[in-house]
Amino acid sequence: MTETATAAGTAAGTGATGNGAAGSKSEQAYAAVKSRIVDGTYSPGYRLVLAKIAEDLGVSVVPVREAIRRLEAEGLVKFERNVGATVSGIDPTEYLYTMQTLSIVEGAATALSAPLIGAADIARARAVNAEMRECLQHFDPVRFTRLNQDFHSVLFEHCPNPHILDLVHRGWNRLASLRSSTFRFVPGRAHDSVDEHEVLLRLIETGAGADTIEKAARLHRSATLDAYLAQATTEQQTAQQ
Numbered sequence: 001m002t003e004t005a006t007a008a009g010t011a012a013g014t015g016a017t018g019n020g021a022a023g024s025k026s027e028q029a030y031a032a033v034k035s036r037i038v039d040g041t042y043s044p045g046y047r048l049v050l051a052k053i054a055e056d057l058g059v060s061v062v063p064v065r066e067a068i069r070r071l072e073a074e075g076l077v078k079f080e081r082n083v084g085a086t087v088s089g090i091d092p093t094e095y096l097y098t099m100q101t102l103s104i105v106e107g108a109a110t111a112l113s114a115p116l117i118g119a120a121d122i123a124r125a126r127a128v129n130a131e132m133r134e135c136l137q138h139f140d141p142v143r144f145t146r147l148n149q150d151f152h153s154v155l156f157e158h159c160p161n162p163h164i165l166d167l168v169h170r171g172w173n174r175l176a177s178l179r180s181s182t183f184r185f186v187p188g189r190a191h192d193s194v195d196e197h198e199v200l201l202r203l204i205e206t207g208a209g210a211d212t213i214e215k216a217a218r219l220h221r222s223a224t225l226d227a228y229l230a231q232a233t234t235e236q237q238t239a240q241q
Helices: 003-017 020-038 050-057 061-073 092-116 119-135 141-156 162-185 188-205 210-240
Strands: 077-080 084-087
Touching (some): 020 061, 141 162, 141 188
Antiparallel strands (some): 077 084
C-alpha cells in the first residue's frame, strides 16, 4: 500500500488544492474517526475498513482515506502489510518516554508563554478548570481529558518558539490514543490535577519566574506519569499473587 509514504504530503496538498466541499467532508471524517480513537470506540489494533467507515459517515471513501492519512501522520494510525490501516497502540515503555519528553517540552513552552498570557487567557483557563472540577462529580474521563487539553493549550499556545510548540503538539498527538484511558486507569489523579492547575494559574498571574513556572508544569505532568506507573506496578503485583 503506497498511502504510508504520501500521507503527510497528500494531507497538506488537499488543504491547498482541494475544493471546499471535499475539504469539508475530509475534515468531518477526520474529526469523526479521531474522536472514536480517542474515546476508545476504535481501540488499539482496531482495523479501519475505509468502505465501512465511509458508509457509517455517509460519505465516499475519498475523504475517509484523506482523514486516515492525516491520522497516520499524527501517529494515531499505522499501515501494516496485508492488514491495512489499524489504530496505533502505545505500549507502557513508549508511554513512559513520551510523558517524560512532554513534561520537558511542555514545561518549557508554558514558561515561555507565561509573559504573553493575559487576564483574558487566565479567565478562560480558569473557566475550563471549573468545568473540570464539575466533571469530577460524575466522572467522565473522556470529557475530562478533552477539557484537560483545552486548559493546557491556553497555557502553552502563546509559546514564541515554534519548534518547541511543534514538539508539544506531537507529544499530545502521540498520547491521544491512550489519553482517553489514562484517567480511567488512575481516576484519583484527576482531583489532584485540577488543584495543580490552579497553582499554575496563580504562578502565572503573580508573575513568578520562568524557572518556577517551568518546574511546576514539569512536576504536574510527571505526577500523572508517576500515578500511572504506580497503579500499573500494583496491578502487576496483584496479578502475580
